[in-house]
Amino acid sequence: MLEDDAFLDHSASEWPAWGTLPLDWFMIDNWEAETSVTDEEQRANLISRFATAGSKVRVRYAERTAEDTEVPTPTEDQISNILQPSRSTVLRHVAQQLNEYSGPMDFVWLRTDYDHEEQHQAFVDSIDLPEVEFYEHLSYEGKILADRRYYDFGINQWQQVFSCLPEILRTKSAYDVLSLHDRRRELLARMIGMPDDPRPATRPSRQFEPGSLPARRRALLDEEEPDDGELQAVISEYYHRYLEPDNELLQNVVSRYHHRYASRFLLVEDAETFTTEPNRFDAMWLDDRGNVIRNNRLTAQDVCYYISIVGEGMGPEDYTFMEATVGPKYAPGGEYAPPFVHAVTSNN
DSSP: OOOGGGBOOSOOSOOOOTTOSHHHHHHHHHOOSSOSSOHHHHHHHHHHHHHHTOHHHHHHHHHHTOTTSOOOOOOHHHIIIIITTTSOHHHHHHHHHHHTOOOTTOEEEEEOOOSOHHHHHHHHHHTTSTTSTTTHHHHHSEEEEOOHHHHOOOTTOGGGGGGTOGGGSOOOOGGGOOOHHHHHHHHHHHOTTOTTOOOTTTOTTOOOOTTSHHHHHHHHHHOSSOOHHHHHHHHHHHHHHHOOTTOHHHHHHHHHHHHHTOOEEEEEEOGGGGGSSSOOEEEEEEOTTSOEEEEEEEOHHHHHHHHHHHTTTOOTTSHHHHTSEEOTTTSTTSTTSTTOHHHHHHTO
16 A cells, blocks of 8 residues: 555644745746736746746745745735745645655655546555555655645646646756756767767777867867857758667767756546556656656556666666657757757747
8 A cells, every 4th residue: 555644744733834845936926916907817927937937946936935034024015926826724734744855866746636536546545556566666755746636637738737836846956957058968978879979088089070070069068158050960961860760879968968957757547547458547747847858657656666776876768768758949050959940049
């Protein structure tokens, strides 16, 4: 059976004081007294914006509300007009628990279907059966959001969780969050093993024809502040030159790049979970803005195995991730995808 403390408490009689959650001050700082939308719409927009703002923004507000920081109390007007109507005190309590649960391997199990109670209970009961190897990872290491009052979103509507609990997205350290420019440079550095790879660290004396692709790559990696346009161009050329369906080398590079930016491993239990035997989660790897990097339909056994190998320093080369469908913003031509075609045209 799953441990009771895996289910986040939705019946608390106490909740965080006003002004102690990072979202509180994000909403207060960005509240507009004069706007064309209603107060209700503005509150909903700000909660969603907190999710899509990314870790660099959220970490600043997390630092402002840290335990060892003297946090000011919002005014009565700010509490009554902005914070109190935004969400229930129960969800504030759940948000606090999620804020305290932010390790790099932590996952969240979100139940969005409540019309298959018998199947759900049988699924939960089956997780600690002997045939589910490493079942303890689901039993002890995850946090479960399961309450019909808050998460009955319907089919393919799991994203609604961002409108009530943006804290489901992990707030990583600011040092862990790279700009798009830095992402490009890191990807270029990861392209080790390409047929014309210069390997500057292992073959520093090797000479390349001036202007050739490997020479341009080495020059970019040697520069402290490489030109962004050239960075994009070289990645794009590598990507298109070696992007064939059977090019396992490049696919591994891209897989490692995707896995590097996964901020939250989210398991959605929806109606489709029970349409297969064995039952399958809609498993998603999300970035720090809530974008789907990859998703796959995984059994409890798949999930437990994946979590176990991530704990050993692996993951991107596992079938659960390699065979997953790439999300639209990380697929070729997407905003965060090699070769950054969207970024080139939009100057992001």
